[in-house]
Amino acid sequence: MTPKGNMSALYFHSAVAEWYGRNARDLPWRSEPYVSDPYAILVSEVMLQQTQVDRVVPKFNEFMAAFPTLAKLAAAQLGDVIRLWSGLGYNRRAVRLHLLAATVLELMGGELPSDVERLRALPGVGPYTAAAVACFAFGAAVPVAETNIYRVLSRVTWGVDGPSRKDLDATVAAFLPDKASPFSASAWHQALMDLGATICTARSPRCGLCPLRDVCRTAPLLRQSGERDLAKASVPYAPKQSMFAGSARFYRGRIVEVLRGLSGGQAMSLAELGFALFDAFDVQRDTERMNALVDGLARDNLVVREDEWVQLP
DNA sequence: TTCCAGGATG
């Protein structure tokens, strides 16, 4: 299995640059004042973890208004950060972001590190976010690998028989812009993400609008059959999903959402929470489950429990 | 109604 041989990085960059020039999404963290504020970039990237741009944009603006600096975030009540996170999902990200702010303030003099290594060590910052912040906020020419970029490069250079993760990481690195490229590393990765999010989508890619259709290894197959199965087959590492409704993570989300409705410092009893959650809450039968749910949330610092009383931290 | 997009962590 090898990537298509006749593909020059220069052609790639030129075609995508031309497209990006006309189709770049106008996102708040891509313009002033946020684009030159590493903290703002970090916030946007944490929000973008597992969350689509459309849902992030309004929350990002709210968040920056409420916690305009890293110091302000560190000083904020965690419960207020969790409250603001409503609708984004994966609430633990809010907890980690708050912890990150405190960590940077205490250990790094309030200055976010600019290199992948040290960024990676911060809470809630994994390989993607570390690379994204280093590249987008500090201009580092490092490969940034996330699902859109993987999908675009996999389809274009490898085809439907997916490469290994290692192969694909090598591909991302191989296409990093050099001096001759019309792209900065930052703009290149953002262009690929825009392409993946708007054209080279997972379910039904719009190959007719893609600047890379003429060199894409997958486009001819998609055009020929137009089949969703084939589109799906060309998505690398699509995880299988487990049931959501009725699951622990479903009720965890509901609990936090109910507690958000309380004003700061106010608590709710376990039983009251139960009735708010289950249409047929039975104290005898469901108390054990409530305990498990709430204790799990408390372990993640998403709630604080005192005997029968629960509230946001 | 079901399906699915989307990174970090233990």
Added chain:
DNA sequence: CATCCTGGAA
């Protein structure tokens, strides 16, 4: 490898 959440697409 399982867990963490939500809303929009199909």
